[in-house]
Amino acid sequence: MQDAWGEYTQIRIVYDNEAKAGFRRQWGFACLVGNNILFDTGGDLDTLLFNMMRFEVDLALINTIVLSHSHGDHVGGIGIVDNLGDVRVFVPRSFSGRFKKKLSSRPNVELIEVSEPTTISDGVFTTGELGQFTKEQALVVESNKGLVVITGCSHPGLESILRSAAQFGKVYGVIGGFHDFDRLLLLENISLVIPCHCTKRKRAILTLYPKSSRVCAAGCRIEV
Ligand SMILES: [Zn+2]
Numbered sequence: 001m002q003d004a005w006g007e008y009t010q011i012r013i014v015y016d017n018e019a020k021a022g023f024r025r026q027w028g029f030a031c032l033v034g035n036n037i038l039f040d041t042g043g044d045l046d047t048l049l050f051n052m053m054r055f056e057v058d059l060a061l062i063n064t065i066v067l068s069h070s071h072g073d074h075v076g077g078i079g080i081v082d083n084l085g086d087v088r089v090f091v092p093r094s095f096s097g098r099f100k101k102k103l104s105s106r107p108n109v110e111l112i113e114v115s116e117p118t119t120i121s122d123g124v125f126t127t128g129e130l131g132q133f134t135k136e137q138a139l140v141v142e143s144n145k146g147l148v149v150i151t152g153c154s155h156p157g158l159e160s161i162l163r164s165a166a167q168f169g170k171v172y173g174v175i176g177g178f179h180d181f182d183r184l185l186l187l188e189n190i191s192l193v194i195p196c197h198c199t200k201r202k203r204a205i206l207t208l209y210p211k212s213s214r215v216c217a218a219g220c221r222i223e224v
């Protein structure tokens with residue numbers, strides 16, 4: 001995806017259980033892709049906005065929000081829509097009617113319900129709703145080096161998310177919550193692995209892949 005940053009796709013972690021100095025940490029996850037796409041919103045609006053201001057994010061540029069799944073630590077900061085201009089919000093179709101109704105009642109929100117794999121914008125895709133119990137979508141972003149997959153909690157299993165993402169091309173990197181994913185050897189051929197948020201085996205991943213993996217925290221800027 002080409003954006004104002006030219007050659008690089010830039011991903012900034014704006015909400016995570018860990019934080020770099022100067023940023024706030026809180027249980028949950030959110031990141032900003034380029035200048036205009038917010039993936040998840042963390043658990044509370046205050047922390048989300050605080051971290052975004054630390055990055056000097058221009059809220060006026062955000063025109064797309066993608067919510068991975070309905071858990072509070074990913075949708076808790078959705079009130080941010082009131083600080084934005086016109087914004088498309090992509091949610092899994094399985095979200096509650098109440099949530100969808102409330103969101104679509106905002107005059108600046110265009111609610112888009114996702115079930116199948118879909119193109120969000122040029123070079124940006126969603127895997128569509130995956131999983132049985134907690135349904136979840138992941139974001140797939142084209143970069144110069146290949147696809148970067150961004151996950152919320154990976155409740156459907158990171159394997160099935162990566163399998164679905166591969167329909168769009170070769171996966172270069174994966175960033176986000178991997179939950180209880182334990183088939184770590186499946187990450188062997190991925191060049192960039194950033195386990196965030198709820199990932200239970202963070203330390204094992206960082207130890208097994210010292211070259212390709214990186215520590216995640218609010219305040220991290222990843223350029224691909
Ligand atoms: Zn979750």
Ligand SMILES: [Zn+2]
Pocket residue numbers: 028029071073074152153177197198
């Ligand atoms: Zn979570």
